[in-house]
Amino acid sequence: MRIATQNTYERGLATLQQRQSELATLQAQLSSGKRVQRASDDPAAAARAERALATQLRAAADQRALDASRNVVAQAENALGDAGELLQQVREAMVGAGNPSYSDAERQGLACVIRGLREQLLAIANRGDGADAYLFGGQGSDRPPFVDAPGGVAWRGSSGQSVNAQTEAMPLALDGRAVWLQAPNAVDGAPDQSTFALLDRLATELETRGRDPAAIAASVADGLRDVDAGMNHLLSQRARLGETLNRSDSVELRLSEQALSAQAQRSAAEDLDLVQAVSEFQNRQSGYDAALKAYAMVQRMSLFNYLGS
Numbered sequence: 001m002r003i004a005t006q007n008t009y010e011r012g013l014a015t016l017q018q019r020q021s022e023l024a025t026l027q028a029q030l031s032s033g034k035r036v037q038r039a040s041d042d043p044a045a046a047a048r049a050e051r052a053l054a055t056q057l058r059a060a061a062d063q064r065a066l067d068a069s070r071n072v073v074a075q076a077e078n079a080l081g082d083a084g085e086l087l088q089q090v091r092e093a094m095v096g097a098g099n100p101s102y103s104d105a106e107r108q109g110l111a112c113v114i115r116g117l118r119e120q121l122l123a124i125a126n127r128g129d130g131a132d133a134y135l136f137g138g139q140g141s142d143r144p145p146f147v148d149a150p151g152g153v154a155w156r157g158s159s160g161q162s163v164n165a166q167t168e169a170m171p172l173a174l175d176g177r178a179v180w181l182q183a184p185n186a187v188d189g190a191p192d193q194s195t196f197a198l199l200d201r202l203a204t205e206l207e208t209r210g211r212d213p214a215a216i217a218a219s220v221a222d223g224l225r226d227v228d229a230g231m232n233h234l235l236s237q238r239a240r241l242g243e244t245l246n247r248s249d250s251v252e253l254r255l256s257e258q259a260l261s262a263q264a265q266r267s268a269a270e271d272l273d274l275v276q277a278v279s280e281f282q283n284r285q286s287g288y289d290a291a292l293k294a295y296a297m298v299q300r301m302s303l304f305n306y307l308g309s
Helices: 005-032 043-097 104-125 176-181 195-207 213-270 274-300 303-308
Strands: 146-149 152-155 171-173 191-193
Touching: 005 274, 043 104, 043 171, 043 195, 043 213, 104 146, 104 176, 104 195, 152 176, 152 195, 176 195, 191 195, 191 213, 195 213
Parallel strands: none
Antiparallel strands: 146 152
16 A cells, blocks of 8 residues: 555644644643643533532622621620610619618719610611611611601611521511510510500609609519519620620531532532643653654655655
8 A cells, every 4th residue: 555745644633633732731731730621621520510510609799798797696696795785784773772861962963874776776786787777677678777756766767677588597687666565564575565664664764753752662573673684685785696606606617518519519510620630741742742743754854855865
């Protein structure tokens, strides 16, 4: 069988181009550190990497939502802690009002103290979360959820609790009505005791002049009982927020593990084994050098070269 010189050249060039293309592919993989750079490189591995990436992105979105929720819950927990301290001061004022030696003017002074504490409590109930929303705004409100009306503090928020869109829902705002206006009544336990109405009543009673010691003692006793019930209610609400913060830590750990697992799956699907790739690149480079030398030798194997010599 006769093989033409032109055919030999073409076959040699085709081999050189193929080896050069293989080297270029390996060099690109080494530069990027990725074995799969396009879906056509390995469709199955590309699909696994895409699923892992989607899992990573979902975990990152859930983590952002969790961070927003945890920030709100932590602020609300601090707010209830501040409110508990204010109610403790109200209690101390009521204990002082029960002193038989106090005059009506001194009790009026304590009533002014209670009204000032009541204003501070209202400010806490309307405290913002730093993101143009309110900690106790319920399911969302663009204005303070509590307003000081002539008949007392009124709720104008949206009842319920706003939560994030995470797989495991976490609160973004609390139901302020349940926190501030529905404390259990100390008499029958019905959830109808407004913290603000309680302070208004206590201040009004202390401002009333001319009461006999027995009426004052009964008023102070009832007031202390109701203040203790209000404090216990806020304490239980704060404990629930503490449990939510603990749960958020568990959710964060789960999200971290999920993201780490997805990252490992993605790496296994598309990352390059650098040691193996470097060894293969060196072998192919040696083969390419040998092919170049062989082609150069073939170029000199021509009849015209012999005739000319």
